[in-house]
Amino acid sequence: MKVSKGELIREIDKYSIEKLGIPSIILMENAALGVVKHLMLNEKEYYVVICGRGNNGGDALAVTRHLIAAGKKVSVFSIGLNPMSKDCGVNHDILCNMGVKITNISNVEDIEFLRDSIIRSDVVVDGIFGIGLKREVRGVYDLAITVINETSKKTISIDVPSGFSGDTGEVFGNCIKASKTITFETYKRGFLNYGSHEYTGEVVIEKIGIPDFVVDKYHNKEFFLERKFIQKKTKERALYSHKGNYGHVMVIAGSEGMTGASTIATKAAVKSGAGLTTLISCEDALQAVRNFVPEAMWKKNDDSQGIETLMGKVNSIAIGPGLGKSNETLNNVKRVLKNTDGTIVIDADAINVLEGKTNLLKEAKGNVIITPHPGEMARLTGMEIKKIQSDRIEIAKEFAREYGVIVVLKGYNTIITNGEVSYINPTGNGAMANGGMGDCLTGIIASLCAQGYSPMDASCIGVYAHGECGDKVSEHKFVVTATDIIDNISKTIKELT
Ligand SMILES: NC(=O)C1=CN([C@@H]2O[C@H](COP(=O)(O)OP(=O)(O)OC[C@H]3O[C@@H](n4cnc5c(N)ncnc54)[C@H](O)[C@@H]3O)[C@@H](O)[C@H]2O)[C@@H](O)CC1
Ligand SMILES: Nc1ncnc2c1ncn2[C@@H]1O[C@H](COP(=O)(O)OP(=O)(O)O)[C@@H](O)[C@H]1O
Ligand SMILES: [K+]
Structure with a gap:
């Protein structure tokens, strides 16, 4: 539309x-x-x-x-x-x-x-x-x-x-x-x-x-995302396929006291179909993932050499959820931008550390998707949240054009734009407004990128499916949590193929 x-x-x-x-x-x-x-x-x-x-x-x-x-x-x-x-x-x-x-x-x-x-x-x-x-x-x-x-x-x-x-x-x-x-x-x-x-x-x-x-x-190429458009893009999995066909996602997330974000992002990547998923984090977060996401692999964040080697091999990297706003996070973002030619999904604290340093995005080797909520977008651009909300499409488009990235500006009617083409997402609802929901979306989009969808398609399918899943669960629930989405996302994506 x-x-x-x-x-x-x-x-x-x-x-x-x-x-x-x-x-x-x-x-x-x-x-x-x-x-x-x-x-x-x-x-x-x-x-x-x-x-x-x-x-x-x-x-x-x-x-x-x-x-x-x-x-x-x-x-x-x-x-x-x-x-x-x-x-x-x-x-x-x-x-x-x-x-x-x-x-x-x-x-x-x-x-x-x-x-x-x-x-x-x-x-x-x-x-x-x-x-x-x-x-x-x-x-x-x-x-x-x-x-x-x-x-x-x-x-x-x-x-x-x-x-x-x-x-x-x-x-x-x-x-x-x-x-x-x-x-x-x-x-x-x-x-x-x-x-x-x-x-x-x-x-x-x-x-x-x-x-x-x-x-x-x-x-000017602005569209409402429609179900049939998403259905056309979402592919069934082939009979003779194997895990190597569905890519490898690296998730760089979690820190002491914020281990939930990394578990959610990692589990969302697994549940939305990545062939392999590896979490890079601190010991506490790795422990949580070992307990709650046995399908995922993991690597401790102090193994610099091993991580950089892996960065060069994976198909996508999700970075940010629960990392904390620190110099270490900023260094990790720089490292990812320099070392991978896969798609990078930048969220949460990985966005926050780019405040005043957005030019780093222009140095990315791979494609970049950033997934700010309006508060993060405000920090990134130096604008007030009210200003962002009053002109969401134009502001997202301008940022995407200037830095050569895809912007997923979240919230009611999430905007997905590469500066040339823009989509507005109709799915999702207020029952989804609670912590962890964005971490979950980050894992889903990175997973779809690893599976071979173009960054723009992965963003559109991910955002639409995440919202549709939330809509379905909310039919009989007052609040939809990230865990609810993780439990149902595989079914939602299947229904979209
Ligand atoms: N493809 C098209 O462009 C078509 C447009 N159509 C209709 O045409 C409409 C646009 O028509 P117009 O450009 O004539 O504009 P409008 O009919 O929206 O209004 C213009 C009129 O209102 C007056 N006006 C504007 N602000 C005012 C204010 N605050 N207080 C008092 N008067 C005010 C103007 O002086 C003018 O007389 C569309 O919204 C649509 O309904 C349809 O006829 C079909 C074809
Ligand atoms: N009222 C709403 N309508 C549609 N989608 C919503 C609504 N509230 C929240 N969401 C979705 O939930 C997610 C929340 O992300 P975010 O604010 O980053 O959460 P967190 O940082 O806690 O993980 C976004 O994808 C957003 O679009
Ligand atoms: K009217």
Whole structure:
């Protein structure tokens, strides 16, 4: 599923109209038909439609015509005094020619009339503003939005909830709280922001007749990860295969007092299919792994020569969980970046020690995946967490491009990007918000890298499967722990093949 800002829509719209010769009124008609599909014509009888003066309002006026043609009772309100856009005017004139009464909302008494109509209606269709909203919502617009939110039983927003920025996810003063938003051609970037669901409700994408090649021409390669895409990439294990076919993962993790992180990462690597897994750590952590992950091999962290030799042979290295923020960790990161041409998954303390030293990433011999949560990303970039969360994709992309790495920016809607192509993960949930969950993901991604998946595919499959596993377990559990994921990840990956 494609994700974009509003400017893409304006570009593809322009190309379709000017180069392909599709009249803009046809696109508007297609948009209206896309919305009508979701208006529950079989169950509902009385609709209130509220239109602005731009093309979003034009869509709503075309929707009105279809509702009337379907025999529904409709009250139509036009709000504001701006001149109408050309196509809005066309649909307005058609309704006037049909003898449909359109009530103007320009003062407080009109707002009370709107309130009465909404109270009696089954559904409100919101076509006040779309992606053309530029400034703070004030005056009658502000009042109308409040009345809709207070009284509507069910609000369906056209393209975006009015008052919401499809680009940034900001609310311009006041905003419709929809039960459903029918958006066109692409999932809007702003919908990804934390809290946007409160305004958009369920989001549905409708095509409006613009050919895919036009969208691809301008699309900046941002996608929602879809199950079928992950299924296509995830391969079954071959009948005649042996452990040598599934690679060797080195896990550098754990320290005195933080042995759980290394056990989790190591076990996650084993359980998600690596041919061989070796933990490098202190004696306590090795003891834990000997007890809880008998399948894994281990090497004490003081055997420098042995470790460096092994680094040159393994297919992937996961480094960071539970290592502690120390000079020793920094030296280990440097050593890994220098000595392996396999894929390196950098997490937790291995990220933290790179604060102010991110240029080291540019010296990596192998491919690098970093898996920060927003707090770690803030430390790494020197930005505030709030800033990171307000523009997750762009910040992750920029970092990936600058340092030539893959960034897996974790949290709700984890972003996976190499700076060129970006994926947004829909799986996972709040039940997974507890310690060890990230260590587990690190082990899974490193394991998939060792098995021969490209770093980007391993990141996408790993993140998606980790979240889907959490979703399944959470169906009957209040909290999902890393141990729950480890116990179920093999089944989840199997279901994805
Ligand atoms: N491919 C496309 O681009 C298509 C777009 N369509 C619709 O067109 C919409 C975009 O249309 P427009 O660009 O005309 O923009 P909008 O209809 O979103 O809004 C623009 C209008 O609102 C006014 N306005 C903006 N901010 C305001 C504020 N704070 N207070 C008061 N008035 C304000 C503007 O002056 C203008 O009159 C989309 O969201 C979608 O619904 C559809 O018609 C189908 C085709
Ligand atoms: N609300 C949520 N929705 C989706 N995924 C979540 C949610 N909360 C946590 N997760 C996932 O759980 C993992 C937590 O990682 P992290 O914060 O690094 O944990 P830790 O450092 O304790 O191991 C990430 O993969 C994250 O995306
Ligand atoms: K709208």
